[in-house]
Amino acid sequence: MFTGIEVAINREKEVKKWRREKKDNLILKANPNWEDLAVKDYGLDPI
Numbered sequence: 001m002f003t004g005i006e007v008a009i010n011r012e013k014e015v016k017k018w019r020r021e022k023k024d025n026l027i028l029k030a031n032p033n034w035e036d037l038a039v040k041d042y043g044l045d046p047i
Helices: 005-016 020-030 035-044
Strands: none
Touching: none
16 A cells, blocks of 8 residues: 555556566565465456
């Protein structure tokens, strides 16, 4: 969660500059089983 759109955009730009390994580690902290969050949170059908 972010306090505003500008903060969210700046964070996205920061993360996009990271190497894949660092991004994977960030994901693993919040979603260790790599669950499809669209299915879980929004009830969308998995692809």
